[in-house]
Amino acid sequence: MNFSHKATRYRLITLGGLLCLCFGTYVQAKEIWPVPLQDFPEARQVFASHKPANDYVLALGNYKKVGGLWRVDEQRLSGDLYRKTYQLPENHSAESGYHYVVEQLQNLSVRELYTCRARECGDSNSWAINHFEVLQLYGLDQHQYYGAFELTSSEFAGMYVTVYSVLRGNKRVYLHVELLASDQASRYQAAANPATMVRQLTQKGFTVFAGLRTESGQKDYQLAPNHVQALAEALGSEPHLVVALVGHNHERLPLAEQLNRSQHAAQLLQTALQAQGVAKDRLLAKGVGGLAPAGKGSDQVRLEVVLLPTESAP
Structure with a gap:
């Protein structure tokens, strides 16, 4: 690894650490999400936040480098953004964490917008650093799962959920869930991939x-x-x-x-x-x-x- 690559990696790690510290200040807040999603049993909640989002990127594809910049198929939304990051208990896989959330969504009536698994999701670091801005989500490309969904019932109109789960090199599994309650409160804003x-x-x-x-x-x-x-x-x-x-x-x-x-x-x-x-x-x-x-x-x-x-x- 040459000096420029080391410097870039150091900046990313430093940025990730600062972002994690920032989000960590919300851990004690017991937010009531507008959608009844249960926490993964015995998982440790690492970060949680709830804040307005004026330019939320709903990723509808994997990240790719174009002209030296990371690009992704997306839908821009605004509204209230809820975020939670968990560390799963030992002996639980990234796949089990992902499906635990997705199965709950399916019981609520959901439209699949984009899903991927393993290497078809691209680089894990692009999700961790460029998209979610949570360093703990930087894991192994072959052990990652991503999904973007829209809740379709009239009760939850305008609500979008993204789920990302990954196994890190240290064998820890992290699960990240985001819910965007769009301020337009109308359904079907985003087109499926x-x-x-x-x-x-x-x-x-x-x-x-x-x-x-x-x-x-x-x-x-x-x-x-x-x-x-x-x-x-x-x-x-x-x-x-x-x-x-x-x-x-x-x-x-x-x-x-x-x-x-x-x-x-x-x-x-x-x-x-x-x-x-x-x-x-x-x-x-x-x-x-x-x-x-x-x-x-x-x-x-x-x-x-x-x-x-x-x-x-x-």
């Missing part, structure tokens, strides 16, 4: 398009551009995939009108994806009105993307 959409399509057979908007007092639909772009990138990365864009409508309307409005929403997405370069013969637009209530939740209108067999191409 395109790779996440592809994985959901190939593993579950469908993914939810969360970018459908209805303006108050207006009958027409709008599509959020960031959601359209993310889905177009997902389909562009797997040109063999053929999908149905399925519109649902559960408004208090006659069935014929439900079918018409859901078909209109599906065709609107089809047109938007074609404008992004997705071939029309890979997209089947279908409106089913209120005839498929499974998965309805609290949404009166929704769009789903369903994987079709290749021979089903429109």
Whole structure:
């Protein structure tokens, strides 16, 4: 290691130490989180804080160096930020810590935005130093887990949770959880990572398009551009995939009108994806009105993307 690398490492360690000392002043504060997440059993809480965040970075991909600078796919949000860092008891893995939190989120109804594990998450030091600014999270690249999620129930509208767990070289396991209660209190601000959409399509057979908007007092639909772009990138990365864009409508309307409005929403997405370069013969637009209530939740209108067999191409 040359002198410049040593100096850089020393500065990072010093910065991390100062940041940890700063966050450590919040350890004794017993914050009540707005979401019922249980602490990992017998884990030692190292840091905890609650403060306003005016420019929060919700990471939707792993960090990469571009032009000498760390870059990440992101959604910028603002609101109240809650943070907790734990050291797990001995004989517990980074994977068990991560899944302990994620399983609680899934019981609350959650939308997966981006997840990664091990080396596909990139460098652990980029998460520890550049993103979370907690030195204790600098661990082994092959033993790390990250996930970004949005709570989708109306009760927790506008709340985003990120989870990061890692094994350090000294065999200690740290778990970090952040919750951002967005001041916009509206759902579906962030688009899922395109790779996440592809994985959901190939593993579950469908993914939810969360970018459908209805303006108050207006009958027409709008599509959020960031959601359209993310889905177009997902389909562009797997040109063999053929999908149905399925519109649902559960408004208090006659069935014929439900079918018409859901078909209109599906065709609107089809047109938007074609404008992004997705071939029309890979997209089947279908409106089913209120005839498929499974998965309805609290949404009166929704769009789903369903994987079709290749021979089903429109």
